[in-house]
Amino acid sequence: MKETDTRLLIIVLAMSFACIVVLRQSHSHVGHEDSASFRLEDIAEENCNNFLVDRMKHSSQSSILKRLQLSEKNWHDAVILRHEYMATKNNLDEFKPWGDTGFTVLWNLFAPTFDCPYMKKRIGSIGDGGKWLCGFELLEESKTTKAPCVVYSFGVNRESSFEAEILEKTNCDVFAYDMTVRRMGQQISGGGTKLRFKSVGLGVNNTHNLRTLETLMAENGHVWIDVLKIDIEGAEFATLESWFDSYNVLPFGQLQLEIHSHRLSFPDFYNWWERLESKGLRAFSSEINLYPCISPKGYRPDLMEYSFINVHISNIIVPTGFRPKI
Incomplete structure (x- = not known):
């Protein structure tokens, strides 16, 4: 001590x-x-x-606060190591993201090196659908205290175990969106007044079946989201890229994101990830989705579930006084 x-x-x-x-x-x-x-x-x-x-x-x-500052240092050290490693390559275009002479693959470069300072818990089913959250016990307290909390979920696609557990164990309002289905998955029957579902998707612009995050938050009267879950089949790159320019500070505390890396070239992915980190998102968990690899065609393991904490603003996970490296 x-x-x-x-x-x-x-x-x-x-x-x-x-x-x-x-x-x-x-x-x-x-x-x-x-x-x-x-x-x-x-x-x-x-x-x-x-x-x-x-x-x-x-x-x-x-x-x-001390644990977070130590995590930030560890994360920053890992970023420096990544930069030093990539400096040994001639350029990003020549890097082989699925195995070079040192057997380095894409996910080795972007391992989660930031620690959740609370309990880390998997919410939802094992396999596709479940997500890792930081400090879920803090959200569970809202069940007793009736403190408000807000969860946005993009992409339910008949698998709603994540949203079902949130509704069961917390006082959070859940706003779910998916333009490919007309209702939530079988894990939810009803959902009560705490659940709102709309058959629209998340996008860069407002169209007949897409809405921007800013538009949806304005419609719902929100300025802050405690937990944001996104699984939108590759559209995450353009969507988040648009946020990097439109938001000085991202309006959410945690992000649970499935990344479909095959949708971008390695140089574009590398630069996108570094912009993501520069906006204060720190990966504290990752879980590879191996489903494409077991198909007869044997696809590469290019799907990864990441969980991030936003350290650029005080929130339920990050107390006032935290100082990010960037």
């Missing part, structure tokens, strides 16, 4: 002891018939409890 943490623990214990002494003295000097004095005693007890809760919250936030 570091010296600052030890000092904080001593202060909290000392205040706890002081509260106990004050309350015992109150009990010994106040008669049970004196209701006004009991109200004073209740206030003293509440103040002590509030102090302890505040100090523990401060300690917890301080610990989370």
